[in-house]
Amino acid sequence: MNSLTAEAFKERSPLYAKHQDASLVALADTVAVARYSKAAENMQLARCALVDLSNLPRVCFRGTDTADFLHSKGYDLPETPNRANAQDDGSMVARLSQTEYLVLGSLRDAGTRVADLEAQWQLSEQANYLLPRQDSHAWLLLTGEHCAAVMAKLCGVDLRNGNFTQGAVAQTSAARINVIVINNHATALPSFHILCDRASASYFWDAVLDAMLEFGGKPAGIAVLLD
Structure with missing residues (x-):
């Protein structure tokens, strides 16, 4: 039985009820699934796995001065919309339009850098809005x-690697809800970041797991990603 429970934390994933049988691990001031089985999940992640990263910090900024703001914080930004750049610390910046940027936290620091970026933002004369x-x-x-x-x-969008290249971003519909899909093939492990409406998370989780069955897909935790 887990010594950690999602219910003990103020912040918890909208999918925490799906993880009752999983082993949990502390992630800054909240928790994440470490693994679903006692065995290492390396092979599962390499074949087909779904990981809940909803407790990692993420934030958007929009405005004509947003690029300058993020550059001043040390972020490497995509030159065009619908592209994403992986950062040296494992975080990622996706450019969603000419002036809107989505910043995803890194597991390496439990998203602390991105959480601090959001916490320290202040409204000013700069055209940069949280x-x-x-x-x-x-x-x-x-x-x-x-x-x-x-x-x-x-x-309906072709997300095969020849068409949907490393760092590509698709703002589209999947399982009849709006999603943002980011090709994260920068590492040896092929992967897509997928962001969806939080209120639809449980439905979308089940829809993806159902689509994964043909390929032996299963949910997995972050333990292997931290190694």
């Missing part, structure tokens, strides 16, 4: 060699 995303979007990570085939069952 758009909180922690309570509006759930965040999933779909991993493995079958990523594109899984998404083909749910989404």
Whole structure:
């Protein structure tokens, strides 16, 4: 039985009820799933797995001065919309439009850098406006060699690697809800970051798991990603 429980924390994933049988691990001031089984999940992640990253910090900023603001904080920004740049610390910046940027936290620091970025923002004369995303979007990570085939069952956009290249961003519909999909193939592990409406997270989680069954897909935790 877990010594940690999601209910003990003020902040918890909208999917915490799906993780009752999983082993949990502390993640800053909240928790995340470490693993679903006692065995290491390396092979599962390489084949087909779904990871809940909803407790990692994420935030958006929008405005004509947003690029300058993020540059001043040391972030490397995409040159065009619908592209994402991985950062040296494991975080990621996705450019959603000419002036809107989504910043995703890193597991390496439990998202502390991004959480501090949001906490320290202040309204000023700069045209740079905070758009909180922690309570509006759930965040999933779909991993493995079958990523594109899984998404083909749910989404009309061709997300195969030849078309949807590393760092590409798709703002589209999957399983009939709006999603943001980011190709995270920067590492040896093929993966898509997927953000969806937080209120629809439970439905979308089940829809993705159903699409994964053909490929032996299962939920997994973050333990292997931290190694």
